[in-house]
Amino acid sequence: MTNKKIWHEQLHCHLGQYFLIDKILYQEKNKYHDIKIFDNVVMGKVMTIDDIVQTTEKDEFIYHEMLSHVPIFSHGLIKDVLIIGGGDGGILREVCKHKNIDNITMVEIDINIVNLCKKYFPDHSNNAYEDPRLELIINDGLNFIKQTDKKFDLIISDSTDPVGPGKNLFISDFYLNCKKKLKKNGIFVAQNGVSFFQTKEIILTYENLKKYFFDANFYQASIPTYYGGTMMFAWGSDNIEFRLNNLKKLKSRIKKSKLSFNYYNPRIHIGSFYLPQYIINALNKS
Known part of the structure; x- marks a missing residue:
C-alpha cells in the first residue's frame, strides 16, 4: 500500500483511472475552471481541469502533433491559423514550427492557464508565445469567432471537454461561425x-x-x-481531396518542411482517417 494521495478521474459512473500524486504543485478554482497540477512518477507533470486530465509531460506530443500537422500537411498552403483554446501552448508550439505560416491568432478564455x-x-510552448507571428487574445472562443472580421486557412479548436466554458465549442452555432471565418478550401479540426x-x-458533432x-x-x-x-479529432472542409492525400505527396511536403516528429509521420497521417467499423456504423445511421 502507498501513503501517497490518489487523484481519480471518472468520466463514467462505472469506470475511471487514477494517478498517484507525488507532489501537488498548484491547486485553485477560479470563475472558469477548477485547476490542479501535480507530479506523477510515470507521466511527469499532470494538469487537470474540472477533474479531467488535460495534459501530461509524458504523452502530450501525440495529441499536439496530430491536431496540428495532419491539417497543415493535408492542405499544403496554410498561411493564416486560428487556435481556439490550447492555453498549454502545445498546439502553438507545433504550428510555429511551420515557417511558411504568416499569421497565428490564438484565443484563450483564461489567461491563468497560459x-x-x-x-x-515550459516545454509545451517551448517559447512559442514569443513568436512575432502570434496574436494572443483573451476571450471566449464563440464570442471571438462571431465577432472577428479575419478569415483563416485553418481553425484548430483545442478545447476542454463539453462542460463549463467548453460547452460553447461543441454547439452548432460554433461550427457555423467557424465555417464562415474559413477562407476558400479552409480546414476546421477539433478534439x-x-x-x-x-x-x-x-x-x-458529425450531424x-x-x-x-x-x-x-x-x-x-x-x-x-x-x-x-x-x-x-473532428474534421471539416469543403475540399475532400485534402483528406485523401497520397503517401508520395505527404512525404514530399514533410521532407520540404525539414521538420521531425515524435509520433506523426506520413503513414500515421493516412492511417488515422481509417475509422473502426462501430464508428462508421454509428455515423452512417445519423
Whole structure:
C-alpha cells in the first residue's frame, strides 16, 4: 500500500483511472475552471481541469502533433491559423514550427492557464508565445469567432471537454461561425473525445459539421492519458481531396518542411482517417 494521495478521474459512473500524486504543485478554482497540477512518477507533470486530465509531460506530443500537422500537411498552403483554446501552448508550439505560416491568432478564455503552463509546462510552448507571428487574445472562443472580421486557412479548436466554458465549442452555432471565418478550401479540426465511450458526442458533432462542410469526418490517435481507446479529432472542409492525400505527396511536403516528429509521420497521417467499423456504423445511421 502507498501513503501517497490518489487523484481519480471518472468520466463514467462505472469506470475511471487514477494517478498517484507525488507532489501537488498548484491547486485553485477560479470563475472558469477548477485547476490542479501535480507530479506523477510515470507521466511527469499532470494538469487537470474540472477533474479531467488535460495534459501530461509524458504523452502530450501525440495529441499536439496530430491536431496540428495532419491539417497543415493535408492542405499544403496554410498561411493564416486560428487556435481556439490550447492555453498549454502545445498546439502553438507545433504550428510555429511551420515557417511558411504568416499569421497565428490564438484565443484563450483564461489567461491563468497560459501563465500556469508557461511556469509548470515550459516545454509545451517551448517559447512559442514569443513568436512575432502570434496574436494572443483573451476571450471566449464563440464570442471571438462571431465577432472577428479575419478569415483563416485553418481553425484548430483545442478545447476542454463539453462542460463549463467548453460547452460553447461543441454547439452548432460554433461550427457555423467557424465555417464562415474559413477562407476558400479552409480546414476546421477539433478534439472530440474518446470514441468508445463518447460515441454520442461524436455523432452530434458529425450531424452539426455536415450541415456546413461538404467533407465532415474524423481522424484518430491513441493517447495513453485519455483512457478508453482512441482519441477522435473532428474534421471539416469543403475540399475532400485534402483528406485523401497520397503517401508520395505527404512525404514530399514533410521532407520540404525539414521538420521531425515524435509520433506523426506520413503513414500515421493516412492511417488515422481509417475509422473502426462501430464508428462508421454509428455515423452512417445519423
